[in-house]
Amino acid sequence: MNRDYADVSMAVIRRLPKYHRYLKDLLDKEIYRISSRELSRMIGFTASQIRQDLNCFGGFGQQGYGYNVEELYNEISKILGLHKSYTTVIIGAGNLGQAIANYPSFMKYGFKLLGLFDVNPKLIGMKIRDIDIFDVDALEEYVIKNNVEIGIICTPKEVAQDIADKLTRANVSGIWNFAPIDIKVPGNVTVENVHLSESLFILSYLLNEKEYLNK
Amino acid sequence: MNRDYADVSMAVIRRLPKYHRYLKDLLDKEIYRISSRELSRMIGFTASQIRQDLNCFGGFGQQGYGYNVEELYNEISKILGLHKSYTTVIIGAGNLGQAIANYPSFMKYGFKLLGLFDVNPKLIGMKIRDIDIFDVDALEEYVIKNNVEIGIICTPKEVAQDIADKLTRANVSGIWNFAPIDIKVPGNVTVENVHLSESLFILSYLLNEKEYLNK
CATH class of the missing domain: 3.40.50.720 (NAD(P)-binding Rossmann-like Domain)
Structure with missing residues (x-):
């Protein structure tokens, strides 16, 4: 891990595999940008929950642009240790x-x-x-x-x-x-x-x- | 259900199957009384968490007596709908x-x-x-x-x-x-x-x- 995520609550961590799964689906469909509102509609968490969760890992979301799907996917993969075998x-x-x-x-x-x-x-x-x-x-x-x-x-x-x-x-x-x-x-x-x-x-x-x- | 548990948070509800499993083990061992401290040692939740969780369902615990295992087991079974088929x-x-x-x-x-x-x-x-x-x-x-x-x-x-x-x-x-x-x-x-x-x-x-x- 590159950063210290020790202060991120386990409740947030337990939601990451779900983000990971949806981001993977987006990448498979070649969708590279998504707003917290669209993510919310897909995943079923509120947009404000999503912004709060993902803010824990640095500011991937940009006002008026949304999230970079690939960056976010890669970062969550890394946090979950999925870049290893x-x-x-x-x-x-x-x-x-x-x-x-x-x-x-x-x-x-x-x-x-x-x-x-x-x-x-x-x-x-x-x-x-x-x-x-x-x-x-x-x-x-x-x-x-x-x-x-x-x-x-x-x-x-x-x-x-x-x-x-x-x-x-x-x-x-x-x-x-x-x-x-x-x-x-x-x-x-x-x-x-x-x-x-x-x-x-x-x-x-x-x-x-x-x-x-x-x- | 006999009572209205609509105000009990889903986080508490999600812990009930674990209480249910441990209470069943106690009954199988013919243990009918247990303190929140002993339950805590077994289950791994803090004693205060246990008291808080179980207080949501009325006061089964009595000061200096502990919990009536069978009553608590039956009540949790009912809350979980396990008295039905x-x-x-x-x-x-x-x-x-x-x-x-x-x-x-x-x-x-x-x-x-x-x-x-x-x-x-x-x-x-x-x-x-x-x-x-x-x-x-x-x-x-x-x-x-x-x-x-x-x-x-x-x-x-x-x-x-x-x-x-x-x-x-x-x-x-x-x-x-x-x-x-x-x-x-x-x-x-x-x-x-x-x-x-x-x-x-x-x-x-x-x-x-x-x-x-x-x-």
Whole structure:
């Protein structure tokens, strides 16, 4: 990173991937200039929210000109660390692990998948997109030897903490966790959880709130 | 809902599924009383945040006693609409759709999966957990006939909007969308998006921030 963004709130940071996705769509359509008002119409944040958010990263917007889409996209990519590349492995090669392995934006943004790991003898030795499925017993050694930076946990919740411990001992920097528990790791390891049920429960809340308000 | 929670902020609501998950774990361990301090240690929110959040829903906590785990769990379940049941279908029976169909907390909390839908002739006619995979051409009719309330989109992004339009015409109340686009629906349909790449990008941000701060 070139600048110190340490004082930018995590709430703003969490909105950046969405800006990133819309700016990418604009670039794909060869649109190179956009006003905060147009961005607002597309993304659904208010124009004033957008100006506030993007001001945190220096003044890309110019009065009467709008934002330079490419500059803004590149800067947000850099803030998110997407100008780098990362080595990753997936633990759990069931449906979810395979879905992640096939996820389109995974490779595109520099997340290089080196291997998948599983306990199931039927899966071990198979390949997904030319990537081997290994025995999970070989995980620690593999991660150390190949300097794997990110472990992606797609196992049942019962074994997720054990896998996280193995990844930690093998010196990963980050864990992307899909198991429905909060895994514990030392402070030098970063964890990002995807708790699918949380999102489903919010949908359920919103459906009921609507019903309630319509009464 | 018994009470009017319309003035509770969405930020608080979005933390409720996490409280719900931890309270369920406590009940499973037959722990019926907990202080905000202990909850704080487990969940990772500050005790004062917890007190503030839970005060929004009436005073379950009593000075010197702590929270009644079961009461709090039941109330949060109700707020989230988890005391009801919902009929659902999954569109896209590939790896992700199958992973969601097998997701453990799906059935447990009243989300009843009636069927999966796909375009792939190899999948149509197969079953996942005794649930049929149908031809996507039959989607609208099936949804209308069976009063399906929630459509879960696990298709590639290119067809996601078309599926959302079909679901809307067939009168679903909610859409749980895993395709990496923001689908557009009329105001009477509620959408909850799971954008996996957004979570991956946040992990990438956090890894870089750490690197930056360690310098």
